[in-house]
Amino acid sequence: MSKPKVFVTRPILAAGLDMVRDFCEADIWPGELPPSREVLLERVKGVEGILSLLTSKIDNEVMAAAGTNLKVISNYAVGYDNIDIPAATRRGVPVGNTPGVLTDTTADFAFALLMAAARRVVEADIYTRAGKWQTWGPSLLLGQDITGATLGIIGFGRIGKGMAKRAQGFDMQILYYSCDCKPDPYAAEIGARCVDLTMLLERSDFVSVHVPLNDQTHHLINKETLRMMKPTAVLINTARGPVVDTEALYEALRDQVIGYAALDVTDPEPILADHPLLKLDNVIIAPHIASASYATRGKMATMAAENLIAGLKGEHLPNCVNPQVYETE
Ligand code: DGY
Numbered sequence: 001m002s003k004p005k006v007f008v009t010r011p012i013l014a015a016g017l018d019m020v021r022d023f024c025e026a027d028i029w030p031g032e033l034p035p036s037r038e039v040l041l042e043r044v045k046g047v048e049g050i051l052s053l054l055t056s057k058i059d060n061e062v063m064a065a066a067g068t069n070l071k072v073i074s075n076y077a078v079g080y081d082n083i084d085i086p087a088a089t090r091r092g093v094p095v096g097n098t099p100g101v102l103t104d105t106t107a108d109f110a111f112a113l114l115m116a117a118a119r120r121v122v123e124a125d126i127y128t129r130a131g132k133w134q135t136w137g138p139s140l141l142l143g144q145d146i147t148g149a150t151l152g153i154i155g156f157g158r159i160g161k162g163m164a165k166r167a168q169g170f171d172m173q174i175l176y177y178s179c180d181c182k183p184d185p186y187a188a189e190i191g192a193r194c195v196d197l198t199m200l201l202e203r204s205d206f207v208s209v210h211v212p213l214n215d216q217t218h219h220l221i222n223k224e225t226l227r228m229m230k231p232t233a234v235l236i237n238t239a240r241g242p243v244v245d246t247e248a249l250y251e252a253l254r255d256q257v258i259g260y261a262a263l264d265v266t267d268p269e270p271i272l273a274d275h276p277l278l279k280l281d282n283v284i285i286a287p288h289i290a291s292a293s294y295a296t297r298g299k300m301a302t303m304a305a306e307n308l309i310a311g312l313k314g315e316h317l318p319n320c321v322n323p324q325v326y327e328t329e
Contacts, residue, residue: 004071004312006049009035009056012076016301020051023309041065048072049308054079060087072311076304078102078291080321081213081240089322096307096317100158101299102291107162109290110238113262114151114206117234119143122284144205144232144259146170152177152204154197154220155211155239161186163208175200179216201228206236213240223248232259238290241267250277264290 008028011017020026027043029035034055035043044050044066052058054077063070063084074096075083088095116122120143127133127141151167153160153176164174164186174192178184181194197220201207207229211217221235221244229235235258237244246267252258254276262284266277269288277283291297307317316326 004048005046005069006051006308006312007040007043007047008051009040010053012051012053012304013298013301015298016076016303016305019302019305020308024049024312044070049074049312051076051304051308052082053077054082057082058088059084063087063091063093071314072096072308072317074304074308074311074317076300079212079240085322089324092325092328094311094317094320094325095322096304096311096319097321098300098303098307099319101303102296103158103162105293105296106159106238106290107166109264109286109292110159110163110208110210110236111166113236113238113264113284113286114208114234115146117236117260117262117284118146118149118206123281144234146172146206148172149205150175150203152200152207153192154200154207154209156184156187156192156194157210159238160208160210163210164190164192172206175204197225198228201225201233202230204233205230206234208236209239209243211239211243213242217243219243219245219248221245221249223251226252226257229258231256234258234260234262236262238264241265241269246277250280253277253280253282256282260284262286264288 003025006024006026008020008026010029040056040062044062046069047066048069049072050058051074058073070093072094073083073088078097078099080095080097083095085095120141124141147170150173153163156176156178167174168190175195176192177195177197177200226248249261253261260282264286265288266285271277271285303319307319310317
């Protein structure tokens with residue numbers, strides 16, 4: 001029997017890729033960079049499945065190019081803002097993602113960014129490598145204390161809670177903002193308070209963003225909300241770049257409206273090498289690597305393969321973001 005044809009927009013770790021190869025006739029884009037739009041539209045023609053990375057936009061045009069054979073889209077990420085979910089749902093195509101397995105790895109990295117910004121670790125390393133370290137100095141590279149400080153968490157889902165859990169070890173006070181603000185047993189257990197966004201921004205020493213990107217969260221951190229933050233505040237973003245207005249952030253950091261930012265995600269992504277943000281000392285920018293541990297990327301690969309294969313078999317995806325597609329069964 002012939003194997004189902006799928007397009008994989010870039011190689012994922014072998015744990016998942018081997019499963020895909022075993023079950024499918026897989027066309028795997030070999031590049032380190034994502035396929036161009038033209039290539040993507042060409043390569044998906046007639047496929048039954050697409051295994052996508054967050055770097056490829058899978059919209060209605062791509063789904064139309066794939067055609068009526070398309071049975072499943074499996075995204076190698078927990079976030080799925082690169083996929084037009086309503087279009088997939090209209091077409092009856094289930095979309096899979098990889099929740100859960102990257103929670104701790106991502107929260108670890110968000111906390112690492114918080115610490116690196118608070119204690120100016122990257123600046124210190126650059127200073128030392130530049131041969132500037134001449135002596136111990138009473139006011140050399142002073143930073144912010146983490147222990148006992150207030151952490152404001154925007155978005156209290158899995159990763160937001162993971163951040164709160166880590167902050168417990170530093171006796172931090174935890175405020176969180178979540179659009180529904182319904183009673184949360186974990187928040188109650190650790191004494192975290194749900195507050196409105198203004199209060200969170202006004203009171204927090206550290207503000208960490210953990211919301212998905214959608215119409216409600218686009219530019220949630222903007223010129224106005226940045227002005228609500230303390231002048232020493234540190235902003236951490238490991239969610240999605242467009243949740244923060246980059247231009248407004250640049251101006252806020254430049255004019256010391258806030259103290260520091262530590263970003264794993266940017267808008268645009270990648271940030272252009274000559275972007276003015278990169279000229280500032282009070283910002284750390286990592287290339288979207290918060291989930292990048294060997295183990296986690298392996299688990300994400302397996303989950304993405306499982307979602308893909310389930311969809312090709314006509315089974316329910318183990319992790320489906322648009323389960324409405326099953327309602328008419
Ligand atoms: C995700 O999964 O959405 C991250 O941004 C990448 O792991």
